[in-house]
Amino acid sequence: MNGEVRFLPSGKTVKVLRGTTLLDAARLAGLSIRTRCGGKAACFMCKMTVSPESELLPISDNERRKLSGLEERHIRLACQARVGGCVSAEVPLDPLRAAVERQLARQAEEEGDKLW
Numbered sequence: 001m002n003g004e005v006r007f008l009p010s011g012k013t014v015k016v017l018r019g020t021t022l023l024d025a026a027r028l029a030g031l032s033i034r035t036r037c038g039g040k041a042a043c044f045m046c047k048m049t050v051s052p053e054s055e056l057l058p059i060s061d062n063e064r065r066k067l068s069g070l071e072e073r074h075i076r077l078a079c080q081a082r083v084g085g086c087v088s089a090e091v092p093l094d095p096l097r098a099a100v101e102r103q104l105a106r107q108a109e110e111e112g113d114k115l116w
């Protein structure tokens with residue numbers, strides 16, 4: 001093991017072999033990342049924001065082409081980005097869960113108004 005990935009916001013940390021993809025590291029950490037393309041850099045559902053200090057192996061031409069500039073904002077495809085050392089990555093909120101949480105927050109706000 002010569003790499004370590006810390007996933008946010010959970011703080012789960014996993015030790016992995018150098019060259020492991022962030023997607024595989026997330027799965028090893030027990031995190032669920034939704035994908036449609038099975039890791040072929042086609043669905044963009046695995047986008048993660050990595051900290052600027054993260055030690056990843058050099059980005060491939062394919063990933064760079066797919067991201068078309070997003071990598072400059074530290075956004076990477078988890079299925080393509082490979083661990084080179086210590087990495088900190090933010091796991092995107094599942095879109096369905098995000099929609100449910102927004103709706104629940106809206107309802108709580110509306111019900112809160114009725115109570116007062």
Ligand code: FES
Nearest residue numbers: 041042043044079
């Ligand atoms: S899993 Fe589809 S782009 Fe990464």
